């Protein structure tokens with residue numbers, strides 16, 4: 018899906034060669050990003066990869082040591098006011114005023130964006146409805162649950178209908194329904210031509226929303242492409258089954274070994290087994306033929322293309338908890 | 347589209363500067379409203395604001411007043427308490443600003459196309475409103491212990507303006523302490539230490555006669571002394587003969603000196619707060 022990279026539209030958000038060092042820790046080491054209007058660019062990476070640092074620099078909240086960023090064509094440092102005028106940000110930690118109600122929080126932001134009292138009130142009502150906060154609109158944000166605060170903060174990012182929306186882990190801490198709501202909100206933004214940069218820990222989210230995914234690790238971009246392109250980089254698929262009776266598991270594993278690549282993975286507790294394969298669905302017929310001979314009864318059988326999770330683990334080569342060498346753990 | 351906005355940011359004509367100034371004032375006003383809601387909602391905030399002036403009047407009038415001249419002293423004393431209240435009012439600015447800086451809300455403010463000046467202006471302005479309320483409560487307490495306005499209404503109004511201007515200036519000093527404090531804990535402890543020497547090494551409550559020379563000099567030129575003396579003169583409250591005042595220029599022209607020193611404080615501290623706030627929020 019390379020068309021967005023050749024898109025005629027000027028990117029709404031662009032960062033080039035971002036470098037940032039905290040003490041002797043090089044947190045960003047040359048990150049480039051572009052987001053076209055009406056598209057979502059997802060930033061993935063393990064904890065501490067530098068996602069939030071990138072977001073803060075792009076939004077002008079943190080100065081990069083090197084590199085520059087612009088929003089809607091405005092340099093975030095030299096023309097920070099114009100850049101911020103086109104930006105809606107929801108940071109990793111909700112920035113709401115605990116002493117104000119949900120309504121007052123959004124009304125205040127509307128007023129600070131220059132709206133009249135009435136306009137700000139209308140916009141606040143709209144957003145409270147959109148984010149299902151209308152029931153608690155009159156309650157102080159300090160009394161909100163974590164997910165409500167998060168939603169209020171996201172609503173705050175949209176008050177002035179920005180051209181560029183930057184969301185740092187927007188759905189962390191949201192229940193499944195609120196997450197779906199959030200996705201719908203983002204899809205609506207795209208219809209209006211808004212450019213969205215989001216970071217996420219949920220690969221499913223990136224898969225579903227993002228036109229372009231950038232994977233960063235230890236401050237460098239290690240992969241970029243559409244979800245499909247990234248999945249192709251991790252070849253093949255997984256053939257997985259579950260047996261009804263644990264006694265048949267050994268037979269089943271042997272059958273998997275006969276049709277797949279390498280050693281099968283076996284879990285005796287759940288009666289599941291799986292194996293990697295580079296073949297198409299015909300491999301399933303072959304497996305069933307093997308199993309019919311030994312009379313093993315299956316509960317489940319499936320052939321899955323590699324998920325973004327597999328891609329993520331393959332690319333970063335280490336779990337999310339692993340930190341760089343110098344880091345205290 | 348981008349061409350239009352670029353032109354706007356490049357042209358720095360007087361008109362755009364004026365528009366930017368008006369916008370900052372407007373946002374400062376909006377944030378003043380927000381801060382006033384906080385005053386009403388933070389538990390204990392109103393109580394502290396009311397108890398403090400009552401406590402000052404009662405303590406000074408009856409604890410010191412007894413040995414310093416009773417009724418006469420109480421008439422003398424009130425101007426000093428007004429001035430002191432304006433100094434102590436700065437503590438609300440310090441704590442309020444440190445609080446905002448420690449909370450996530452400051453990140454939100456920074457992501458808005460708003461001058462950082464508006465955030466601090468909103469804070470100092472709302473604290474000025476609180477300061478006015480404090481003056482009213484203090485005056486009521488004063489009336490209860492026998493103090494009276496003995497001058498003209500116009501002079502009383504001028505005295506009020508001198509106090510408010512001075513309070514506003516002190517609020518910017520408080521803001522400076524707030525942005526340097528980094529945490530609310532530091533702001534609430536070390537950040538409030540300066541209030542005591544500034545308000546007490548003055549002629550607000552006592553004569554400077556018996557102070558050691560350096561303190562006497564400090565007291566003579568301390569704006570708190572000038573504010574207290576100015577207010578005392580304007581309200582027509584006499585200075586008892588037992589409390590001789592230094593005859594420095596500052597106290598011979600107390601109103602002028604009070605206004606000038608307030609403006610000087612603003613001129614020094616406004617840019618200081620702003621520079622520090624910008625630095626803090628840059629990283």
Ligand SMILES: Nc1ncnc2c1ncn2[C@@H]1O[C@H](COP(=O)(O)OP(=O)(O)OP(=O)(O)O)[C@@H](O)[C@H]1O
Nearest residue numbers: 039040044062063064065066067068069070071109
């Ligand atoms: N102000 C700071 N001072 C020192 N180190 C910092 C600072 N901010 C971030 N770091 C370090 O920079 C690295 C990247 O942090 P960042 O918050 O960008 O990671 P992230 O990718 O957003 O992680 P997560 O998924 O946990 O949110 C971390 O090692 C972090 O400790």
Ligand SMILES: [Mg+2]
Nearest residue numbers: 068069070109
């Ligand atoms: Mg982060």
